[in-house]
Amino acid sequence: QVQLQQSGPGLVKPSQTLSLTCDISGDSVSNNFAAWNWIRQSPSRGLEWLGRTYYRSGWFYDYAVSVKGRITINPDTSKNQFSLHLNSVTPEDTAVYYCARGLSGSYPHPWSQGALVTVSS
Amino acid sequence: DIVMTQSPVSLAVSLGERATINCKSSQTVFYRSNNQNYLAWYQQRPGQPPKLLIYWASTRESGVPDRFSGSGSVTDFTLTISSLQTEDVAIYYCQQYYDAPWTFGQGTKVEIK
Numbered sequence: 571q572v573q574l575q576q577s578g579p580g581l582v583k584p585s586q587t588l589s590l591t592c593d594i595s596g597d598s599v600s601n602n603f604a605a606w607n608w609i610r611q612s613p614s615r616g617l618e619w620l621g622r623t624y625y626r627s628g629w630f631y632d633y634a635v636s637v638k639g640r641i642t643i644n645p646d647t648s649k650n651q652f653s654l655h656l657n658s659v660t661p662e663d664t665a666v667y668y669c670a671r672g673l674s675g676s677y678p679h680p681w682s683q684g685a686l687v688t689v690s691s
Numbered sequence: 692d693i694v695m696t697q698s699p700v701s702l703a704v705s706l707g708e709r710a711t712i713n714c715k716s717s718q719t720v721f722y723r724s725n726n727q728n729y730l731a732w733y734q735q736r737p738g739q740p741p742k743l744l745i746y747w748a749s750t751r752e753s754g755v756p757d758r759f760s761g762s763g764s765v766t767d768f769t770l771t772i773s774s775l776q777t778e779d780v781a782i783y784y785c786q787q788y789y790d791a792p793w794t795f796g797q798g799t800k801v802e803i804k
Contacts, residue, residue: 607793617741617784617795634792668740677731677788679752681740 572596574669574682581688582663588656588687592669599645599652600625605672608643608654611684612665622672623652659689693717693787697796703804710772712799714763714785721765722789729789732761732770734781735798741784745770777803 578590605624611617621633623643633641642655666686670678694717704710720729728748733741743752745761758773772779785796
């Protein structure tokens with residue numbers, strides 16, 4: 571059974587970098603049939619997909635236009651995890667952040683429990 | 692991006708009665724090559740992550756009660772709760788995985804009348 575456990579600070583100051591990690595159990599971040607995603611949810615923006623990384627004989631990355639240029643998603647094969655880094659944050663980036671797996675051409679499942687990240691000074 | 696539009700925004704239904712939620716996509720989410728609609732439904736209770744109910748528009752996830760059913764094709768979809776129970780009070784979302792980026796409806800809040 572695949573489980574995702576995320577970790578990271580719940581409070582980030584404006585202009586700084588939001589960093590979260592998602593630990594994977596029951597699957598491998600290098601699975602050739604999976605993609606590893608970050609999604610966030612806020613009252614103003616609803617559920618918003620942020621980006622993904624996946625391995626297909628090499629690492630690939632896709633990012634949402636809304637955060638492109640500010641976002642990096644990194645896999646870590648030694649720890650079987652992947653991370654989200656979102657820089658130059660503003661209060662608009664305050665949201666509950668989730669990580670989720672998506673199998674090739676398939677829906678996000680499972681999701682992590684989620685964590686509120688507040689951007690405030 | 693594919694825009695997902697749900698209706699209604701909220702609805703109140705008596706216990707044991709039927710609840711119907713609609714979802715419309717701005718373009719097709721149906722792949723003719725495999726005859727599948729790339730549409731999922733999720734239930735979200737307060738403080739919880741979205742829980743997968745339905746995928747491929749009409750396939751119930753393991754463990755989901757059979758009072759939940761999904762229907763529709765191409766651009767128009769429906770989630771039906773045949774007999775509303777107290778534990779079904781939640782927000783329901785549709786989501787397309789036909790094309791990147793994944794996009795979600797704005798949610799429908801279901802309450803007890």
